[in-house]
Amino acid sequence: MLTKSSTELVRQRNSVLVLSVLRRHGALAHTEISDFTRLSSATISAITAELEKAQIIEKSEQQPASGRGRPRVLLRQRRDCGYLIVVIISSDAVQYSLVDYAGKLIDRFSEERSHDPAGAVRFVAAVRAGLLRILDRSKISQEKVLLISISSKGLVNSTEPVLVWSPIFGSEQIDFESALRPEWQAKVILDNETLLVAAALGAREEIVKGADFRSLAALSLGHSVGLGIVRRGNQTGQEISAPNFGHMLHMANGGLCRCGTRGCIEAYAGFYAILRSAFEVPLDTIPAKFVPVAELDKIAAKARQGHRVPAFAFRQAGLALGNGLSRMLSLTERMPIAITGPGTRYYDLLRQGIEEGLGQSHIVRMEGMPEIRVVADEQILVFEGHLNRALSVIDEDIVVSGVQGIQASG
Amino acid sequence: MLTKSSTELVRQRNSVLVLSVLRRHGALAHTEISDFTRLSSATISAITAELEKAQIIEKSEQQPASGRGRPRVLLRQRRDCGYLIVVIISSDAVQYSLVDYAGKLIDRFSEERSHDPAGAVRFVAAVRAGLLRILDRSKISQEKVLLISISSKGLVNSTEPVLVWSPIFGSEQIDFESALRPEWQAKVILDNETLLVAAALGAREEIVKGADFRSLAALSLGHSVGLGIVRRGNQTGQEISAPNFGHMLHMANGGLCRCGTRGCIEAYAGFYAILRSAFEVPLDTIPAKFVPVAELDKIAAKARQGHRVPAFAFRQAGLALGNGLSRMLSLTERMPIAITGPGTRYYDLLRQGIEEGLGQSHIVRMEGMPEIRVVADEQILVFEGHLNRALSVIDEDIVVSGVQGIQASG
DNA sequence: GATTTTTTTCTCGACAGTCGAGAAATTTAG
DNA sequence: CTAAATTTCTCGACTGTCGAGAAAAAAATC
Numbered sequence: 001m002l003t004k005s006s007t008e009l010v011r012q013r014n015s016v017l018v019l020s021v022l023r024r025h026g027a028l029a030h031t032e033i034s035d036f037t038r039l040s041s042a043t044i045s046a047i048t049a050e051l052e053k054a055q056i057i058e059k060s061e062q063q064p065a066s067g068r069g070r071p072r073v074l075l076r077q078r079r080d081c082g083y084l085i086v087v088i089i090s091s092d093a094v095q096y097s098l099v100d101y102a103g104k105l106i107d108r109f110s111e112e113r114s115h116d117p118a119g120a121v122r123f124v125a126a127v128r129a130g131l132l133r134i135l136d137r138s139k140i141s142q143e144k145v146l147l148i149s150i151s152s153k154g155l156v157n158s159t160e161p162v163l164v165w166s167p168i169f170g171s172e173q174i175d176f177e178s179a180l181r182p183e184w185q186a187k188v189i190l191d192n193e194t195l196l197v198a199a200a201l202g203a204r205e206e207i208v209k210g211a212d213f214r215s216l217a218a219l220s221l222g223h224s225v226g227l228g229i230v231r232r233g234n235q236t237g238q239e240i241s242a243p244n245f246g247h248m249l250h251m252a253n254g255g256l257c258r259c260g261t262r263g264c265i266e267a268y269a270g271f272y273a274i275l276r277s278a279f280e281v282p283l284d285t286i287p288a289k290f291v292p293v294a295e296l297d298k299i300a301a302k303a304r305q306g307h308r309v310p311a312f313a314f315r316q317a318g319l320a321l322g323n324g325l326s327r328m329l330s331l332t333e334r335m336p337i338a339i340t341g342p343g344t345r346y347y348d349l350l351r352q353g354i355e356e357g358l359g360q361s362h363i364v365r366m367e368g369m370p371e372i373r374v375v376a377d378e379q380i381l382v383f384e385g386h387l388n389r390a391l392s393v394i395d396e397d398i399v400v401s402g403v404q405g406i407q408a409s410g
Numbered sequence: 411m412l413t414k415s416s417t418e419l420v421r422q423r424n425s426v427l428v429l430s431v432l433r434r435h436g437a438l439a440h441t442e443i444s445d446f447t448r449l450s451s452a453t454i455s456a457i458t459a460e461l462e463k464a465q466i467i468e469k470s471e472q473q474p475a476s477g478r479g480r481p482r483v484l485l486r487q488r489r490d491c492g493y494l495i496v497v498i499i500s501s502d503a504v505q506y507s508l509v510d511y512a513g514k515l516i517d518r519f520s521e522e523r524s525h526d527p528a529g530a531v532r533f534v535a536a537v538r539a540g541l542l543r544i545l546d547r548s549k550i551s552q553e554k555v556l557l558i559s560i561s562s563k564g565l566v567n568s569t570e571p572v573l574v575w576s577p578i579f580g581s582e583q584i585d586f587e588s589a590l591r592p593e594w595q596a597k598v599i600l601d602n603e604t605l606l607v608a609a610a611l612g613a614r615e616e617i618v619k620g621a622d623f624r625s626l627a628a629l630s631l632g633h634s635v636g637l638g639i640v641r642r643g644n645q646t647g648q649e650i651s652a653p654n655f656g657h658m659l660h661m662a663n664g665g666l667c668r669c670g671t672r673g674c675i676e677a678y679a680g681f682y683a684i685l686r687s688a689f690e691v692p693l694d695t696i697p698a699k700f701v702p703v704a705e706l707d708k709i710a711a712k713a714r715q716g717h718r719v720p721a722f723a724f725r726q727a728g729l730a731l732g733n734g735l736s737r738m739l740s741l742t743e744r745m746p747i748a749i750t751g752p753g754t755r756y757y758d759l760l761r762q763g764i765e766e767g768l769g770q771s772h773i774v775r776m777e778g779m780p781e782i783r784v785v786a787d788e789q790i791l792v793f794e795g796h797l798n799r800a801l802s803v804i805d806e807d808i809v810v811s812g813v814q815g816i817q818a819s820g
Numbered sequence: 821g822a823t824t825t826t827t828t829t830c831t832c833g834a835c836a837g838t839c840g841a842g843a844a845a846t847t848t849a850g
Numbered sequence: 851c852t853a854a855a856t857t858t859c860t861c862g863a864c865t866g867t868c869g870a871g872a873a874a875a876a877a878a879t880c
Contacts, residue, residue, distance in 0.1 A: 008867090013414075014415055
């Protein structure tokens with residue numbers, strides 16, 4: 001359904017545009033903003049004056065003039081305009097980061113996760129305590145926290161911050177909105193971890209390729225298997241989605257997966273699955289909860305020495321991944337695939353299977369192999385994705401509510 | 411990448427909005443347009459005056475006043491504002507329809523397709539002749555044809571009107587843009603047939619459910635298998651895509667498909683595939699080019715009488731479809747599935763397999779079975795999808811180019 | 821038949837936004 | 851100290867939307 005436009009909306013959009021180029025390029029002068037946004041100088045004056053009055057941006061102190069003419073006055077976000085808390089939930093720990101409005105990391109710590117199955121209730125309590133702790137350490141008032149951005153592996157509701165299914169809690173849902181709402185006014189968003197990796201890679205790619213960038217998928221290999229897809233939206237930036245890839249059906253009546261279903265991709269390509277088939281344990285054995293990486297390293301070493309059974313285990317994993325990716329490509333469009341996560345250290349063993357698995361589908365035979373690259377530093381990408389996404393959400397909210405609020409009350 | 415907004419853009423968007431409610435609801439009075447669009451009466455006056463001057467809409471002749479007060483003046487599209495040619499390519503014929511700007515069918519005929527494999531070049535020539543013929547029969551000047559909307563089964567390029575792969579011509583690409591460009595100034599768009607079915611069903615659904623509508627998939631069963639997905643876009647209407655579903659990998663190293671690959675869904679669920687397995691022909695047999703529906707009806711009759719082998723063939727087909735749909739759902743979100751096409755007459759035989767195939771995946775076990783409905787009249791839906799899509803494209807183009815042009819020259 | 825009521829459409833002034841041109845500000849070069 | 855260069859700011863013109871009320875036109879009422 002289309003919806004009406006108004007002149008006020010124009011100002012809102014252009015204000016967000018100004019803030020976004022400030023994000024992308026750091027502190028900028030009036031003229032540069034005008035160049036980047038294609039807005040006229042007069043408009044930039046109006047918008048920046050408004051944002052400055054609303055205490056969202058500030059003029060930086062004069063810097064040594066670097067040419068002749070009137071010296072530039074750089075504009076930048078006010079760090080203290082608001083704060084963001086990033087919560088990264090991984091299988092063994094929860095990391096809390098406090099970030100200011102300019103994207104600068106202020107404080108960070110991790111808390112080990114107790115592996116008891118007591119579950120979701122206790123976990124939520126721990127997250128609430130962690131949030132209060134990082135707030136307390138930094139002496140920032142709670143109202144100044146504008147957004148809490150959470151990520152986890154697993155399946156996430158697309159509209160509300162609800163963790164629908166996760167490797168740790170299974171189908172025990174966690175609704176972060178209602179868990180945090182009485183205590184926090186901040187907006188809460190939740191994203192799949194691999195989605196954020198894809199978002200970060202997509203943003204990087206867009207800087208390099210500009211308008212040529214179309215889409216990209218990130219595949220994360222580890223104890224579980226995740227996939228994130230970024231597509232260039234019509235106009236409104238990027239469109240991202242995190243399918244339930246790890247638990248997509250690979251083979252009907254196949255190996256038993258942690259999720260209780262048979263034949264998931266993860267039941268062939270997850271770390272526990274590789275372990276299982278390397279030890280020739282029957283495929284309907286209940287899988288191990290947690291596999292030390294050292295264990296898998298040993299299997300990989302044997303495979304590299306030429307032992308057939310462990311090599312076959314990796315090959316089977318690759319095939320499952322390749323078949324799954326080919327199915328994904330059948331449903332979307334041709335796009336490059338970036339592989340991240342701890343599993344990349346076994347890429348040499350997985351590669352042949354992946355390529356063979358991909359090659360078994362019509363779309364790949366027709367369009368050729370997609371580009372596959374291995375990307376390290378998954379953790380950095382996750383955090384980068386959080387920042388990209390969260391800060392642009394804040395920019396929008398602040399323009400919609402903040403500027404008008406100040407205008408009305410001042 | 412965000413892009414700048416301007417007041418002129420506001421007018422454009424609101425003009426398109428006015429035209430779109432006129433499409434949806436037929437001839438409307440000033441007041442009604444204001445109600446639907448939430449634009450003020452003054453704005454409606456300005457926009458409609460402009461559109462009327464540009465000869466895009468017109469005031470209808472006074473109708474018998476149906477209440478007291480000043481009688482309403484209905485506004486409607488001018489039929490002669492422009493014309494649309496719809497070309498529906500099916501396996502045995504090509505149907506040409508001439509439609510005016512108000513969406514009214516003016517002329518229509520079908521031409522049999524010669525089944526010779528001489529191929530794409532001759533086919534393109536036939537289409538060009540068909541287009542000239544329908545134009546000639548109606549005595550409309552060629553410049554008045556604003557859009558040619560083509561549909562076919564198969565895989566379509568998402569940005570240009572290029573048929574990348576089709577059941578008939580295989581990988582022999584057909585670029586309708588370059589084929590028609592010297593002769594026609596009209597814009598040319600090409601869509602997958604099942605995509606249009608999905609678009610039409612989505613539009614119907616949106617009228618019923620309004621903002622509650624989220625997404626929907628249409629599955630077309632016949633000689634080939636097609637899938638279209640409609641999702642409610644962020645703001646810009648609906649977002650639609652036509653995956654290469656029929657040739658998504660069902661089972662590695664499976665039955666041989668028409669496309670030359672092994673294990674496609676179509677190699678189990680296409681009409682020729684059902685025939686093949688009902689006659690217990692080996693799965694690597696080169697499939698029949700064309701299967702008369704009567705042939706399949708006979709097999710279905712036997713299956714309904716309780717013969718095991720034909721029943722098994724339908725069951726296998728259902729399993730392939732169900733597995734494929736479950737994979738689709740793993741990659742998107744839960745959505746209802748509408749089944750159309752000639753294959754719906756065997757739905758009683760397919761159903762159990764489809765449901766079993768769906769149930770084998772994690773996502774379905776978790777979220778439950780998606781709603782499945784059988785929808786007849788695929789042909790009507792295809793045409794309806796053409797109109798929805800083509801006329802809104804015309805509306806946009808006309809506002810962007812037309813109004814400004816008139817303004818500038820007048 | 822004249823007047824009132826009701827409903828719809830049109831018009832006017834206020835307000836918000838963008839833009840181009842030129843004025844003002846401020847530094848370096850000579 | 852003046853001229854040139856560069857950046858920022860300001861002003862008037864233009865386009866857009868909106869609310870309120872005037873104008874139009876038919877039915878209802880007296």
